[in-house]
Amino acid sequence: MSKKINLAHPRDQIITIISRIYKRGMTTTSGGNISIIDNDDNIWVTPSAVDKGSLRPSDIVCVKKDGTVIGRHKPSSEFPFHKAIYEVRPDIKSVIHAHPPALVSFSIVHKTPNTNIISQAKRICGSIGYAKYKLPGSKELGKVIANEFKKGYNAIIMENHGTVLGGSDLTEAFERFETLEFCARTIIYGSQIGTPNYLTDDQISEFEAQAPSIIPEMKETEYPPDEKEKRLEICKIVQRSCQQGLMISSYGTVSMRWRNNDFLITPTDVNRWDMNIDDIVQIKNSKREKGKTPSRATWLHQEIYKRNPNINSIILTQSPYLMSFGITKTYLNVRTIPESWIFLQDVPSxxxxxxxxxxxxxxIVENCTKVLIIENDSVIITGDKLLQTFDYLEVAEFTAKSLVIGNSLGSMIPINNSQVEDLRKKFLI
Incomplete structure (x- = not known):
């Protein structure tokens, strides 16, 4: 399982995050750069003109406080604006610049994404700044970007270029980066099937006011083999979800029933990419494992398990194509694909x-469907085995993607009621 990257050397942290960005298709071989400023004001940064898909720790460049460059490569050509950001914002300790497709789309139409599209994005990203176009790698570009950060923005759209984001550490910067790109994708996909609806500030405040319910702690916690096995299974599914873009750093909860109505669940305020078996929280007799804070949705998982003995695993997440239906109040008609309907049946919102x-x-808790969309918030998937539940998530997201893409070709034509009844009989649904 992955370790907490903030405990690693700056060069190792950078390699971990640039690898995630590249493998998720959010930058190219030559594009993007990441930096960290350490306690001695040395800046560790990705090199210029080195393949982002095969970077090693030894490739990372260190620019000392006095300007001395240590390393076998030149620092990124965009190093000037990294340095400029650190000079005007001492609270920022890490910067990410990349060219993720959705955010680049906003940059080339000279717009910024509205983070009120999902519940947690405004807290994580804040308002989005906008830097006018200047020559890449120039001091002028550094000045306009630094001016935006000086205004208090932590995330900026660079006109006809891409995006740049900062954080108190690299984990926070990446969480902000991933969340903003998710917002942009969801808005773009939603615009292909309908009109995106945004949350009001009051609705977001209502969401934030829902602090994790403080349930009593256990005095002692036992960890028998079957419990440990489920911890590992949860961590593997969380990692897989992140790698496939079905979950993002800032949002996602996975749980598994353990014994009777006792279960294991992911924690709150832990980056999903870095989640480990030690982070998983045991809930037993309605008490939480000592010293841990479970997901703020723990009560919801608990109620579903209590009222649905056939459900043994739950995934609550945000995936871009499913959420495109959630932000537009557009019906996700899985009857367009027989296999999807066999797996999921109808998907309400x-x-x-x-x-x-x-x-x-x-x-939500009594008449659970396999997949349920909560508008502008999340998707809830339930099932028996956790791998089966994850499969439902994959099928639902792939179906949603097909419908979004297919919408440009013409109206979707679902199978008729008679054909659905044939499926019910053949597959005993």
Whole structure:
């Protein structure tokens, strides 16, 4: 399992994050750069003109406080604006610049994505700055970017270029980067099938006010072999979800029933990419493992398990194509693909806020479907084995992707009711 990257050397942290960005298709072989400023004001940065898909720690360049360059490569050509950001914002300790397709799309139409599209994005990204075009690698570019950061922005769209984001450490910068690109993708995909709807600031405040329910701690916790096995299984699915773009750093909860109504669940405020078996929280007799804070959705998972003995695993996440239906209130008609309907049956959606504890919709906890979309918030997937539940998530996201892409070709034509009944009979649904 992955370790907490902030405990690693700056060069190792940079390699970990640039690898994630490249493998997720959010930058190219030659594009993008990452830096970290250490406690001695030395800046560690990716090199110029070296393949981002095969960087090694020894490739990372260190630019000392006095300007001395240590390393076998030249620092990134964009190093000037990294340095400029650190000079105007001492609270920022890491910077990411890349050319992810959705954010580049915003940059070339001279717009910024509205982070009110999903519940947590405004807290993580804040308002988005905008830097006018200047020659890449120039001091002028550094000045306009630094001016935006000086205004208090932590994420900026660079006109006809890409994006640049900062954070108190590299984990925070990447979480901000990934969340903003997710917002941009979701808005773009949603615009292909309908009109995106945005949350009000009051709705977001209501979401943020839902602090994790403080449930009592156990005095002692036992870890028998079957419990440990489930921890590992959860971590593997979280990693797989992140790698495939089905979950992002800032959002996603996975749980598995353990014994009776006791279960294991992912924690709150832990980066999903870096989650380890030690982070997983045991919930037993409605008490939490000592010293750990489970997901703020723990109560929801608990209620689903109590009322649905056939459900043994739950994934609550955000994936871009499914959420494109959630932000546009467009019906995800899985009857367009027989295999999708066999796996998922019909996929309902519920309005934002119906998942809040104070006014929970009974359809979420009592009449659970395999896939349920909460508008502008998340997708809830339930199933028996965790791998099966993950498969449902994959099938649902692939189906949503096909519908979004296919919409440009013409109206989607679903199978008719008679054909659905044939499927029910053949597959005993």
């Amino acid at each position: 519920l309005p934002y806020g119906s998942h809040f504890k104070a006014n929970i919709d009974s359809n």
